[in-house]
Amino acid sequence: MTMEAQPIGIVRPLGQDTTFKGSQYGVVPPAVAHFESGYEAMTGAFTVADGSKSYGPVELEVGRLWYALTMLHRPSMVVETGTHAGYSTACIAAALKLLGGKRKLYSIDPMPLPQLWSGSDVSPVIEQIRMRSQDALPFIKTRLNNEPIDMLVLDSDHHYETIHAEFAMYEPLVRDGGLILLHDSIFFDGVGHLVNQVRQSDRFEVVTLDSPRRHDPPTARCPGITLVRKIRSGDVWPPFDEKARGLFVGDPNSPALVRR
């Protein structure tokens, strides 16, 4: 029997090829760069046009991490829930645009807000779906046309019922080796409980990290992020936990549910 040389440490090839230049890495549309210039690193708030502080988008560091993970993972097909004004969407789309080729980001949110990416060169990469994530599955399936999702980003309503429905509906469409990114898994017990359930399955690798946004007092919980890598497909997971119905924001001064 002849043994073929196996690449060491590589369990799957990177996604579609790309020819981007190093000097282009990290560039975002001008409106997104302007939005980032209002970021306050000590609190994780964005100062917006009317001078108020916004905590709606993911922190700048998280937006840029989503950008970096997109560059690393090279997805062709991305689905996001929770578009808001489009900060995370624009970060991911900027990376998809730089990677080039045939790539698409479907971002789902029923709320009609002006979008940061409007009129920019990343617009063609994005299709916005103005629906609740719970209602958008048939639409997404049509758009995917049997292609798998390479990267799923969940950041919509953080009630347990919603995040559970999103995971149960969209995770089966993620390919083996695909990524699932979640924001607010520390601050919100609804998301934290779902992550604790996901961790119980050997179908996933899971890590939860602190994120920089700070509330008052500064010892209170931060939003947090969870990175999930799907190892393999299997039965729909996790089961709905009736005891967790209604879980939403946790007590910010108590230890995070996801770390208990």
Ligand SMILES: C[S@@+](CC[C@H](N)C(=O)[O-])C[C@H]1O[C@@H](n2cnc3c(N)ncnc32)[C@H](O)[C@@H]1O
């Ligand atoms: C925390 S914000 C998302 C922030 C965004 N990812 C960013 O970085 O700018 C949550 C968004 O989820 C949306 N949302 C709430 N319920 C939803 C649902 N069932 N399906 C999809 N989006 C939902 C809200 O309208 C809101 O815009």
